[in-house]
Amino acid sequence: MADSDDKIHVAMFPWLAFGHMMPWLELAKLFAAKGHKISFISTPRNIDRLPKPPADVSSTLHFVKLPLPQVEGLPPDAEATIDLPANKVQYLKIALDKVQEPFAKVLESLNPDWIFYDFAQYWTGPIAAQLGIKSTYFSICIAAMVAFLGPPSPLIDGDDYRKKPEDFTIPPKWVSFQTTVAYKYYDIMNTFDCVEDDASGVNDLKRWGLCLQSCDFIAVRSSFEIEPEWLQVLETIHEKPVFPVGQLPPVEYELEEKNSDAWSSMKKWLDMQEKSSVVYVAFGSEAKPSQAQLTELALGLELSGLPFFWVLRTRRGITDTDLIELPPGFEERTKGQGVVCTTWAPQLMILAHESIAGFLTHSGWSSVVEALTFQKALILLTFYSDQGINARVLEEKKIGYSIPRNELDGSFTRDSVAESLRLVMVSEEGKMYRDKAKEMSSLFGDRDRQGKYVDNILIYLKSHRPVKKAK
Incomplete structure (x- = not known):
């Protein structure tokens, strides 16, 4: 348990998909178990569907409900990707983009030291910077995937040298080592819609690029034992700190x-x-x-x-x-x-x-x-x-x-x-x-190893937290 002077406050804002929210919740519990205050932000229905955290973190892990507005094309009560067929997820992004103003008010009232945010919420970094709050882009994708996407500017400007699906079937030019890691043609064809504009007006690659560009550092679900070479690529192309948070194995509680x-x-x-x-x-x-x-x-x-x-x-x-x-x-x-x-x-x-x-x-x-x-x-x-x-x-x-x-x-x-x-x-x-x-x-599955990754990132969060002005 951290002593009171050593505690930090981290807000966490994952994408509205349970495949994202669950590993984010694991990381939140690991931070909270060390005595740090965590504000986990999501929509009311998603928070109600998440598993209840164990008693030992109930005083440090708090859920913050941020309602989604109703938008045309989004069925009522659809607050996560699990509620929708794939072609309707674009409307979930429209609804999410409309919460920027209420989110800014929530963040200002919480006044955390850090905000961790996900790929869809590309506007979070700039909002945090205006409020004097440090920001982290946290990717649940492994380091190889984030590295494969490449540096931010081509993602944002849409001028990636890779224009055709087959361009993604070979390793990108910024990878200097021999590897077979690249998309198969059928995989990229099933994924290529993320480079095309959807009803939200901002495609997924642009969202990623803006997130990676505006954050103070990058956290990624990875570990040095599995992906040392890809973590190095990330640091090289982004020129900012990259921290693996470990594999976040689930802790099986008495459910x-x-x-x-x-x-x-x-x-x-x-x-x-x-x-x-x-x-x-x-x-x-x-x-x-x-x-x-x-x-x-x-x-x-x-x-x-x-x-x-x-x-x-x-x-x-x-x-x-x-x-x-x-x-x-x-x-x-x-x-x-x-x-x-x-x-x-x-x-x-x-x-x-x-x-x-x-x-x-x-x-x-x-x-x-x-x-x-x-x-x-x-x-x-x-x-x-x-x-x-x-x-x-x-x-x-x-x-x-x-x-x-x-x-x-x-x-x-x-x-x-x-x-x-x-x-x-x-x-x-x-x-x-x-x-x-x-x-x-x-x-x-090594809990001690996982704990060391969490300790490592907490050292950075504590030493680089913003200096809060006295109110």
Whole structure:
């Protein structure tokens, strides 16, 4: 616990996506556990949906509700990306951009030493500077992804030398070392809309560029043990301090769900499976396979013969009309082999179960961290955004294996799904991935190591906090 003269006040303002808010909340809890005051800013409904923090930080971690205005195109009660199909997220950004004035008033009243902000809130840095508050751009994307984006000016001005999707399939010119980390053509095609203007008038790349330009320093979800070379690239191209905050492994608290009927029935099925035999399949709260992809995935799982536990999200928000369906007869045929869960499922508890051996994942970094914390081998199937870069880093370091796909359209077959699962889960050839998952758990799940990253960043925050004028 910090003594009273040594405490700082940090405000945190993540993007309105649970894939962002959850790791941000982990970092907030780590700061708060050391006695520092944290003001966690989000919308009312999002705050109500976040897990309650443990009792030991309840006096130092405070939630601040910032209501969103209603805007045309945004359904009522939609306050996070999980509530919306992908094409409606642009309206969430419009609503967020309209809270600049109320946000400035909230920030002025809180008067923190530092504000951590996310990629969408490009206007936060300048507002903080006007109020004499230091700012940090905190990226939940790994260092390789932020480095791949490049320096701010081309992002802001739109004059990046990379104009065509294929330009992103090779490492950028500011990377001086040999690497295979770059997008596959199909990944960049699924992500390329972030360079195009949406209804908000400010595309994602410009938002990133403005955030990176206006902050006092950059914090990134990374660690020297995994990405030393990419952290160095970031410091070189941004010419400002870059701090890895560690991998932010989730702390599993005694959750109410452990006693819920839903978890009891899941656990009962998992308990009946052999140790290290089941493949867990889940693609996060937002990635949704196409109907063609879903069909091949399902038939590939069936063909593999492996027991599986599949958490399947068939729609994104209540306004998503593009429903996807399992192949006819699939659930009946695989009744003895696996389970398909289309409702809530506690990922941490499933991954912690001894029957789970591997994780077929979209390569979202939170899922990667959770899997490696529990020593689960990784089979990768990317969909969009930073997932392609994450997958290349994992492949290059022999931490994960990607399902082979058509290089242009990203299609894959049931045979490639079945063969990939068997390779990573049971074959001698894939033993390296199972061994690597065990080896990586000491990096990704090490609480002491994580604590040192937090201590390191707190030293900087304390020594560089602004001098507050007496009121």
